[in-house]
Amino acid sequence: MSDAETSDRLIKLDEVKRRVGLGKTMIYRLIGEGKFPSPYKVDDFASRWSNREIVAWIDDVKDGFEGKKRKV
Numbered sequence: 001m002s003d004a005e006t007s008d009r010l011i012k013l014d015e016v017k018r019r020v021g022l023g024k025t026m027i028y029r030l031i032g033e034g035k036f037p038s039p040y041k042v043d044d045f046a047s048r049w050s051n052r053e054i055v056a057w058i059d060d061v062k063d064g065f066e067g068k069k070r071k072v
Contacts, residue, residue, distance in 0.1 A: 010048035
């Protein structure tokens with residue numbers, strides 16, 4: 001992993017959508033189901049996600065949901 005992937009910075013929804021390949025509605029649905037990292041409210045009108053939490057979620061998805069590890 002590069003330093004950019006492991007550093008913990010706060011990222012906007014547009015970057016989250018681009019990186020995970022999901023739309024806003026699906027992201028918020030998964031948050032509601034406890035299956036996606038929740039955003040941090042930085043003020044009344046802005047939410048940001050932890051880069052580190054998004055990278056970890058992507059890694060989990062690559063390994064498969066519900067503990068079903070993909071055979072490589």
